[in-house]
Amino acid sequence: MYAKCGLIDEARRVFEGMQEKNVYTYSSMIVGLASHDRANDAIALFNDMVRRVDVEPNHVTFIGVLTACSHAGVVKDERYYFAQMKDMYGISLSADHYACKRLILLGGAGLGLAESMENTEIAKAATEHLLRLEPEGIGNYMLLSNTLASAGEWDEVSKLRKVMTICNELV
Incomplete structure (x- = not known):
């Protein structure tokens, strides 16, 4: 805790x-x-x-x-x-392990998530799809949070972290 x-x-x-x-x-x-x-x-x-x-x-x-x-x-x-x-x-x-691997490979190539994709909307949509497939996967939430942060969408990051906190409390 x-x-x-x-x-x-x-x-x-x-x-x-x-x-x-x-x-x-x-x-x-x-x-x-x-x-x-x-x-x-x-x-x-x-x-x-x-x-x-x-x-x-x-x-x-x-x-x-x-x-x-x-x-x-x-x-x-x-x-x-x-x-x-x-x-x-x-x-x-699992999808969580692959999400970690994707972040590492992008980071190792010297690319931020926002820089590595032409459109952060694609990244958000892909991550949100992962969340629908595996809503309990913490790595999926972390991937979306990092994607939003890389795009400078701090209000969205804040909202997502509140959702993550609520989900943790329910578990």
Whole structure:
């Protein structure tokens, strides 16, 4: 909950104080770090997690680490984690994973979302379609939020974040 509220240092203190950590606690912390501009910390925590024998990442964990790669602009690392997800852990790719991959590839090419598409309306329509297919996918909301932010549509970003907050409260 601390991470969702943006209190990352507090979330980290609680996480570090836990006697028993599992895939859910690791995933929550990794996603929290990645979502709040601590990409390198998220990647480091993921690497610590996979070194543990008793904790194996799941699809949410990989959304977190792929999002962190996107924010850090590390295309080489993203490719490694994407391959690991499929080959080492047998995790099926979802629209969320592909959305993270698309953001990373565009960022790695030195292109913002708005610059890489002739019309941000196309990006919005595609992302909104993803939301209809998979409304619970946090990566879809993040993709739309990033698209709107890249286009400078801050009022729309604000509205979307309010919707995301309401959805989180309902879950």
